[in-house]
Amino acid sequence: MKLDKDQIRQLRRMKEKHPMPEQAPEERIKNYNEVPFGYDAETAIKEANRCLQCKDAKCVEGCPVEVDIPAFIKLVAEGKFDEGIKKLKEKNSLPAVCGRVCPQESQCEALCLRGKKAEPVAIGRLERFLADYELAKGVETPPKPASTGKRVAIVGAGPAGLTAAGDLAKMGHEVVLFEAFHATGGVLRYGIPEFRLPKEKVLQREVDYIASLGVEIKTNVVIGKTLTVDELFEEEGFQAVFIGTGAGLPQFLNIPGENLNGVFSANEFLTRANLMKAYLFPEYDTPIKLGKKVAVVGAGNVAMDSARTSLRLGAEEVHIVYRRSDKEMPARAEEIEHAKEEGVVFNLLTNPVRIIGDENGWVTGMECIKMELGEPDDSGRARPIPIEGSEFVFDVDTIVIAIGQNPNPLIPQTTSGLKIGRWGTIEADEEGATSRPGVFAGGDIVTGAATVILAMGAGKVAARAMDKYLKAL
Numbered sequence: 001m002k003l004d005k006d007q008i009r010q011l012r013r014m015k016e017k018h019p020m021p022e023q024a025p026e027e028r029i030k031n032y033n034e035v036p037f038g039y040d041a042e043t044a045i046k047e048a049n050r051c052l053q054c055k056d057a058k059c060v061e062g063c064p065v066e067v068d069i070p071a072f073i074k075l076v077a078e079g080k081f082d083e084g085i086k087k088l089k090e091k092n093s094l095p096a097v098c099g100r101v102c103p104q105e106s107q108c109e110a111l112c113l114r115g116k117k118a119e120p121v122a123i124g125r126l127e128r129f130l131a132d133y134e135l136a137k138g139v140e141t142p143p144k145p146a147s148t149g150k151r152v153a154i155v156g157a158g159p160a161g162l163t164a165a166g167d168l169a170k171m172g173h174e175v176v177l178f179e180a181f182h183a184t185g186g187v188l189r190y191g192i193p194e195f196r197l198p199k200e201k202v203l204q205r206e207v208d209y210i211a212s213l214g215v216e217i218k219t220n221v222v223i224g225k226t227l228t229v230d231e232l233f234e235e236e237g238f239q240a241v242f243i244g245t246g247a248g249l250p251q252f253l254n255i256p257g258e259n260l261n262g263v264f265s266a267n268e269f270l271t272r273a274n275l276m277k278a279y280l281f282p283e284y285d286t287p288i289k290l291g292k293k294v295a296v297v298g299a300g301n302v303a304m305d306s307a308r309t310s311l312r313l314g315a316e317e318v319h320i321v322y323r324r325s326d327k328e329m330p331a332r333a334e335e336i337e338h339a340k341e342e343g344v345v346f347n348l349l350t351n352p353v354r355i356i357g358d359e360n361g362w363v364t365g366m367e368c369i370k371m372e373l374g375e376p377d378d379s380g381r382a383r384p385i386p387i388e389g390s391e392f393v394f395d396v397d398t399i400v401i402a403i404g405q406n407p408n409p410l411i412p413q414t415t416s417g418l419k420i421g422r423w424g425t426i427e428a429d430e431e432g433a434t435s436r437p438g439v440f441a442g443g444d445i446v447t448g449a450a451t452v453i454l455a456m457g458a459g460k461v462a463a464r465a466m467d468k469y470l471k472a473l
Contacts, residue, residue, distance in 0.1 A: 017125070135205055144213070176217075241440070294307070
C-alpha cells in the first residue's frame with residue numbers, strides 16, 4: 001500500500017487513532033478468545049503515518065525498554081514490516097506481549113506530541129501489529145555472539161527474568177533460567193487471562209524466542225528450596241545471579257469472615273483459571289467453585305481480570321467493589337471500559353468491613369460501608385473516609401480479593417547478604433545491584449507490585465550492569 005503526499009498530510013491531521021476491531025461484548029463473555037483482533041496491514045500503515053516523526057521524540061523517554069519508537073513506526077508507515085520488527089526487537093524481546101498488556105496510555109503515548117491536541121499515535125497497537133506479523137510468518141533467531149565463558153543464573157521466568165535472560169544471551173553469556181512453576185511466563189501466564197494474552201499463540205512463542213537465543217530454561221525448580229542462591233554460586237558455578245521472582249504473595253483485607261469458603265485471593269483465582277486452565281474444566285481437572293453473584297474487591301488490572309474471568313466462568317452478576325471513585329481506579333482505561341461493556345457493575349466509594357457466612361462456612365454476603373473522599377494520602381490519591389451509619393449488606397456468594405501483592409519471602413529468607421526492605425522487597429540500586437556482590441534483582445521483587453513493562457525495563461537495566469560486572473571478573 002503506497003500513500004501519496006496528500007494522503008499522508010490528511011492522516012497527520014487526523015485527530016483520533018484508528019480504532020481496533022474487537023469481539024462484541026455479548027459474544028466475548030461466552031468465550032476465552034482474545035478480545036481485540038489487531039490492526040491489518042492497511043490500517044497499521046495509515047496509523048503509522050499519523051506519526052509526526054519528531055526530532056526530539058519524547059515518546060522514547062516514556063518507554064522503560066528504550067525502544068526507538070519513531071524508527072519502527074517510520075518503517076511501518078513505509079510498509080517495511082520485516083525491517084520494522086527487527087528495529088523493535090533490538091530493544092524489546094517480548095513485543096507481542098507488550099503490544100497487548102503495556103499501559104502505553106500512561107507511558108510512551110502519554111508523551112506523544114500528537115496527544116496535546118488530539119489522540120496520540122497508537123504506539124502499542126503498532127507494536128502488536130509488527131509482533132503478530134512476525135509470529136504469522138515465522139520468528140527469526142539472530143546469530144549467536146561469541147561466548148564470553150561466563151555463567152549467569154536467572155531466577156524467575158516472568159517479564160523481568162525473561163528480558164534479562166534474553167539480553168544477557170545476546171551479550172554472549174551462558175544463561176540458565178530457573179522457574180518454580182511447571183510453565184514459564186510468571187504473571188504473564190498465571191495472572192493475565194487468555195482473552196487478554198493468548199498463551200500458546202503469543203506468550204509461548206515469545207518464550208521460545210528467548211530460548212532460541214541460547215537460554216536454557218529449567219522449570220519446577222524452586223530457588224530457596226530445590227537450590228539456594230548460595231548453592232547457585234558455590235555448587236553450580238554461576239558467577240552472577242538475577243532475582244526476578246515478582247510479587248506473588250497476596251494481600252488481604254484483614255476483616256472478619258475472610259477465611260470463609262468462597263473467598264479467593266486474586267492470585268489463587270487467576271492461577272487456577274489461567275495456569276491450571278480451570279476455564280477448560282472438565283478437559284483440565286482444576287475446577288473453580290463459583291457462585292452466581294461475585295464481588296471483586298479492588299480496581300486495578302488484576303481486579304478487572306478477575307471480574308471479566310468470573311463472567312466467562314458463568315457468574316450471573318459480577319461487581320467491582322472499590323473504596324475510592326472512578327478517577328482513582330488504577331486499572332487501564334481500556335480494561336475498565338471492556339469490563340463495563342461486558343456488564344460488570346461498579347460499586348464505588350464502597351468498602352467491605354465484614355464477610356458473612358452460613359452454618360456450613362460458605363459466603364452468603366458482605367457487609368460494606370459507604371465512603372467519601374478526603375485529602376490526598378501518601379499515594380497522592382484522595383483518602384477514603386467511612387461515612388458513619390452507612391453500613392449495608394451486599395448479597396454475594398463468591399468474593400475475590402484483588403487489593404495487591406507482596407514479594408514471596410522465600411528467597412530473602414534463604415539468601416545471606418541481601419538487604420531487605422520494609423515490605424519484604426529486595427533492596428537494589430538503580431542498576432539492579434543488591435547488597436551482595438554478584439546478585440542483582442529487578443521487577444516487583446524490588447519495587448513491589450507494578451507493571452509488566454516496568455519489570456522488563458528493570459531486567460534490561462540489570463542485564464547491562466551484570467554484563468559490566470562479569471567482564472570485570
